[in-house]
Amino acid sequence: MDIQKQIVDILADVTGEDFSDKMDQELYESGIMDSMATVQMLLTLQETFDITVPVSEFNRDDWNTPNKLVEQVKKLQDEE
Amino acid sequence: MINLQPYENPQYFIYLLVALLPLVIGLYFGKRYKWYEAAISLLFLFFIFDADKWKQGVTLIAYIIYQFAVTFAYQHYRQKTGKANKTWIFCTFVVLAILPLAAVKIWPVVPHKAGIDIGFLGISYLTFKTVQVVMELRDGTIKKVDPITYMRFLLFFPTISSGPIDRYRRFAKDCDKAPEREAYIKDLGLAVKYLFQGFLYKFILGWLFGTYWLPYLEAQAIIAGKGMPLHLSWWVLGVMYCYSMYLFFDFAGYSLFAVSISYFMGIHTPMNFNKPFAAHNIKEFWNRWHMTLSFWFRDFIFMRFTFFAMKKRLIKNRVRLSQIAYIVNFMVMAVWHGITWYYMVYGLYHAFAIIINDIWLRYKKKHKLVKHNKFTEAVAIFVTFNVVCLSFLIFSGFLDNLWFNVPLGK
Numbered sequence: 202m203d204i205q206k207q208i209v210d211i212l213a214d215v216t217g218e219d220f221s222d223k224m225d226q227e228l229y230e231s232g233i234m235d236s237m238a239t240v241q242m243l244l245t246l247q248e249t250f251d252i253t254v255p256v257s258e259f260n261r262d263d264w265n266t267p268n269k270l271v272e273q274v275k276k277l278q279d280e281e
Numbered sequence: 282m283i284n285l286q287p288y289e290n291p292q293y294f295i296y297l298l299v300a301l302l303p304l305v306i307g308l309y310f311g312k313r314y315k316w317y318e319a320a321i322s323l324l325f326l327f328f329i330f331d332a333d334k335w336k337q338g339v340t341l342i343a344y345i346i347y348q349f350a351v352t353f354a355y356q357h358y359r360q361k362t363g364k365a366n367k368t369w370i371f372c373t374f375v376v377l378a379i380l381p382l383a384a385v386k387i388w389p390v391v392p393h394k395a396g397i398d399i400g401f402l403g404i405s406y407l408t409f410k411t412v413q414v415v416m417e418l419r420d421g422t423i424k425k426v427d428p429i430t431y432m433r434f435l436l437f438f439p440t441i442s443s444g445p446i447d448r449y450r451r452f453a454k455d456c457d458k459a460p461e462r463e464a465y466i467k468d469l470g471l472a473v474k475y476l477f478q479g480f481l482y483k484f485i486l487g488w489l490f491g492t493y494w495l496p497y498l499e500a501q502a503i504i505a506g507k508g509m510p511l512h513l514s515w516w517v518l519g520v521m522y523c524y525s526m527y528l529f530f531d532f533a534g535y536s537l538f539a540v541s542i543s544y545f546m547g548i549h550t551p552m553n554f555n556k557p558f559a560a561h562n563i564k565e566f567w568n569r570w571h572m573t574l575s576f577w578f579r580d581f582i583f584m585r586f587t588f589f590a591m592k593k594r595l596i597k598n599r600v601r602l603s604q605i606a607y608i609v610n611f612m613v614m615a616v617w618h619g620i621t622w623y624y625m626v627y628g629l630y631h632a633f634a635i636i637i638n639d640i641w642l643r644y645k646k647k648h649k650l651v652k653h654n655k656f657t658e659a660v661a662i663f664v665t666f667n668v669v670c671l672s673f674l675i676f677s678g679f680l681d682n683l684w685f686n687v688p689l690g691k
Contacts, residue, residue, distance in 0.1 A: 235564075236579055237603045240587040255422045256588045257413075257580040 207249060208270050215242045224267045239264075246270075252277040285328035286402075287442045288538045291484065294476070297325070301545050305469070308547045313459045318546065325438045329402065337401035344381055344404065345435065348411045349428070351377045352418075356426055359418050371419045378415050382408040390620050403441045405617065409577055410435055414449050416581055423449060430456060437550075439542035443535060445553040445573040455548045465547060472544035475537040483534025491527035498523050503683060512683050521674040528673055529557065532571070558669070561661040562642070563634045566669055574614075583610045603639065608632045618676075627676045634668055 209221045215238050220226055228234040234242070243254045252274065264273055285293055300321045307314045330338030355374040359366070385400040414431070417423040426449070434452045460468065498519040506512030536553035543550035551573050560566035567575045587606045589595075596602040608629070615628025645651055674680065 236583055237587060237599065237606075240584055240591060241599070244588060244591050253421060255417075255420045256584050257416050257420060257422075259580065259584070 204250075204274055205271050208246075208267060208274065211242060211245050211249065212267060212270075214245070220267045224271075226267065227265055228267075229261050229265050246274060250274055250278060252280075282332040283328060284332040284334060285325070287325075287329065287438075288479075288483070288535060291480075294538075297542065298545075300324070301542070305545055308459050308465055309462065311459045311462065313457070313547065319433075322433075322436060322438045326436060326441070329438075329442070334402075336398070340399065340401045341403075344401070344407070345432075347381065348378065348407070348435070349431070352411060352414055352426060352431065353428070355415055356418055359421075360425075366419060371415075374415050375412060378411045379408060386616065386620060403443070406441065406444045406446060407435055409444075409446045409574075410449070413446075413577070413581060416585070417449065427453070437543075437548070439546070439548075440539045440550055443532075443539075445536055445539060445551050446577050447548075447550055447573070451551075452548065460547050468544045468547065468549075472541045475541035475544070479534045479537035479541060481534075482530045482537060487527060487531035487534050490523050491531055495520070495523050495527055499679060499682075502679075506683060517674070517679075517683070520677075520679055521670050524677045524679065525670040525673040528677075529554070558666050559662060560665050560669075561658065562665055563631070563638045563668060564642075566665055567631075567635070570669075578610055578614055582613055583607070586610070600639075600643075604636045607635050611635075621678070621681070623675050623678050623681055627672055630672050630675060634672070 205224075209219070212218070212220050216228075216233050218233065226233070239259070240256075243256060243259070246252065247254045254277065264270055285296065287293070304314060304318055304321070307317070327338075330341060351374060355371075358370060382404055385404055388399055414423060414426060418426070430453050431449070433456055434447070434449055437447070437452070440447065459465070498516055502514060502516035502520050503512075505514035505516050533554040540550050540552055553571055553573055555569045555572065557566055557570035560569050567579075583606050586609055587602060590602055590606070596605060611628040611632040612625070615624045618624040618627070651657060
């Protein structure tokens with residue numbers, strides 16, 4: 202399964218919304234995601250992709266759309 | 282001997298701006314004179330901690346040496362072990378980093394000889410920075426701390442006394458380069474604007490509310506409270522609003538000064554306030570009030586706690602977990618403010634306000650019963666404002682004075 206599909210599934214799980222055709226939707230300003238949803242998402246990402254996610258110094262500007270999430274996960278996978 | 286407390290009066294700004302001028306000219310021409318910057322930073326730090334404040338200065342130096350030892354010992358451990366990242370070692374280092382601040386907070390409630398003071402101005406804000414760096418070393422978002430940058434980050438004098446709380450990586454990005462001229466000119470424009478906004482807030486409005494009106498209202502509230510149930514009178518309401526305005530204008534004014542001076546120096550210290558009294562609910566309020574502090578708590582207490590609890594499956598129910606995390610978050614904040622009953626009540630009050638807020642938001646989402654319009658918006662802002670002002674009345678300590686110190690003849 203490709204990363205994009207997995208991230209759409211994780212987001213659907215966390216927020217109850219389908220982002221498959223709105224990969225550039227802003228997630229924080231719009232109130233879709235909050236701290237709790239973020240933690241749940243980060244934990245799922247960590248377990249799904251076997252990466253170490255930055256819990257605290259998590260810069261919302263780098264993680265605020267589904268597309269950016271895909272990008273960040275790829276970057277963290279490369280670092281492992 | 283000259284002693285200059287940060288931003289205490291208008292003269293301070295004259296000294297400061299004159300001293301900054303060579304740096305500003307340098308930055309305008311694309312050069313950052315780091316030696317000059319270091320020299321004036323040390324000079325202004327010296328003026329904060331000299332004369333009768335020299336003991337604080339000595340404590341600050343000891344504190345910095347101690348924190349360097351903690352941070353670099355932990356960095357050494359992280360570099361040596363690579364992927365191995367033991368939780369107990371991490372926790373030990375966090376405790377070590379917090380230890381001096383914890384001692385300062387506990388000091389007033391343990392018996393000790395009068396006149397011995399173990400803290401210094403800014404210890405809280407320095408601790409936020411050092412703890413943050415230890416946590417990022419654990420997460421791997423910081424791989425290597427540069428000692429000189431770390432020193433400049435900790436001792437950055439415009440924000441040393443009361444923030445705003447910057448983050449190491451953000452600061453490191455700014456502090457070695459000179460900005461592009463066009464960007465710097467824009468920064469200077471903002472710096473001047475924030476400076477004058479700061480004057481209006483701190484020296485005019487903050488002074489009117491805090492120095493001119495507040496003592497009168499407090500005195501009236503104490504007189505009118507005699508013989509009333511819980512010593513309450515309508516004057517207390519006046520104290521509540523007046524103190525809330527004072528708190529905002531005084532602290533927002535100070536924060537604007539700190540951001541303004543940072544911008545003159547080509548450093549984008551983050552803003553602390555964003556129209557907090559326009560918030561529609563308590564959750565939004567905390568995204569607008571003392572933002573660098575509330576974001577620090579969100580990232581380093583709330584997020585870490587929920588992440589840990591979720592991973593270990595300590596609390597299964599997500600709603601219940603968030604509620605416990607709010608209580609933990611705000612009680613840590615309360616203890617940080619100081620160990621008094623009113624800070625504890627203030628912490629609990631905000632924790633429960635945000636829990637109730639969350640319940641309401643979930644209910645509203647589920648039932649879709651409230652149509653959004655100008656009227657509901659105004660009601661939301663009004664309710665939030667009053668909930669917040671009541672919390673500030675608790676926070677101010679005035680009730681402690683009203684209820685427990687009145688017979689002492691105030």
